[in-house]
Amino acid sequence: MYSLAGTNVIPMAIDALRALQHRGQEAWGLAVPGMPPLKKLGLVSQSASEFKKIAEKYSSKCAIGHVRYSTVGKSSLENAQPLKVADLCIAHNGTIANADELAGMVGGCTFTPQNSSDTMIAASRLVSLISEKGRMGEALAVLKDEMAGSYCFTFMSDDGSVHAARDPKGFRPMVLGHKEADNLYMVASESAALSAVGAKLERDVRPGELIKFGPDGMESEMFAKEKERAHCSFEFTYFAHPSSKMEGSNVYIARKQIGRFLAKKFPIKDADLVIPVPDSARPAALGYAQELGIPFDEGLLKDRYSKKGPLRSFIEPHQSDRVEINRWIIPIREIIEGMHVVVIDDSLVRGTSSRAIIKALKRAGARKISMLITYPPIRFPCYAGIDFPSREELAAFDDGKGLSDEAVIAKVRSDIGADFLGYNDAENLAAAVGIPADSMCFSCVSGDYSSLGITPEFGAGARQKKL
Ligand code: SF4
Structure with missing residues (x-):
């Protein structure tokens, strides 16, 4: 989420996560620039008594959030998302099928899917590629050829920019919305989350698309141009x-x-x-x-x-x-x-x-x-x-x-x-x-x-x- 009107988006982020609870009921979390991510075990609603305090403490015009359904990595608070690597927070919907292979490319890193999550491995590789290539789009264009799997990512940088990316085949869903009232841009796994905060569904995020939200609004680029699609039928x-x-x-x-x-x-x-x-x-x-x-x-x-x-x-x-x-x-x-x-x-x-x-x-x-x-x-x-x-x-x-x-x-x-x-x-x-x-x-x-x-x-x- 990113509000160009400067609205504190945290209450809306919490509502959006509640609307996505059917996608993951093990843990939830939020990240805003310059702070360690907030992570909680269980359903979002179980923390209802803390919502006011959370909205004040993490007050921000931009945020990413996550509800966790584990496929790789233990169902633990440590593996709850968003995860933070250097100054980049990441939330991931999907599975990196070759996480072991990718772990070998992260210099000096001892991650395995058994002691960490596939998301941490992908994020570590992405951060090293960003420092090498200079730009998120170029880094993803390399990473997509190294990774096998499904991924919808959202990223939050400490400089306050928010990115969202969808894998080139579009395995998992991802949609883009906008809410007039707060001039709020939003990307979510499902339009149910947009409806929960009064945002309008604009379109699906395109497979292979990278979207950036910042003070100048929204930018879009394609990091992959494959035509083949593989939307999950399940x-x-x-x-x-x-x-x-x-x-x-x-x-x-x-x-x-x-x-x-x-x-x-x-x-x-x-x-x-x-x-x-x-x-x-x-x-x-x-x-x-x-x-x-x-x-x-x-x-x-x-x-x-x-x-x-x-x-x-x-x-x-x-x-x-x-x-x-x-x-x-x-x-x-x-x-x-x-x-x-x-x-x-x-x-x-x-x-x-x-x-x-x-x-x-x-x-x-x-x-x-x-x-x-x-x-x-x-x-x-x-x-x-x-x-x-x-x-x-x-x-x-x-x-x-x-x-x-x-x-x-x-x-x-x-x-x-x-x-x-x-x-x-x-x-x-x-x-x-x-x-x-x-x-x-x-x-x-x-x-x-x-x-x-x-x-x-x-x-x-x-x-x-x-x-
Ligand atoms: S269709 Fe089956 S194999 Fe393909 S993403 Fe969905 S659940 Fe997984």
């Missing part, structure tokens, strides 16, 4: 907030459309009821029900008052917490009993939540359970910003036996206990969202990592190398 079914607009599509409408397209692929006409797994699958379930004219209802409710009730289970770093959150999804017997239920979920990653939900639906008296998943089978790890780190933990992993798609689906169906299981496919999903499939990333589905620029080595402790 954002559209699970990750992003339904109110957000990215790559020209509103996420809620895209999800509803995905449900309609899923109905064409799997028209389960003898079902009595369509219910969503709360919360991300709700629009898709509605779209599915409307397309086939089957009643839609809420058969499962999340208990918001349990300790972990308000959290998203998939992005919790520990399996025990994921199980705990799913324990508090409660079925409504009066809606479900005796029914053939079509349950729609946004994705099936480890199978933890699907197993728990099907068990709960059976206990509530469902006669038959057909489960439909709006995302295709996830059979490979993600090295571009989502935490599916190993094949072994994926429900659709074929144990290295080279099973056919049908055999994998049969294995997962029996594992979760559903009577029927159907997955969406990449083409159907892309058509529903309205983005060509070859402009979206589906590496976790296909195992083709060419857009990321790596040939992955699977297995514990594997180190990825840039092609």
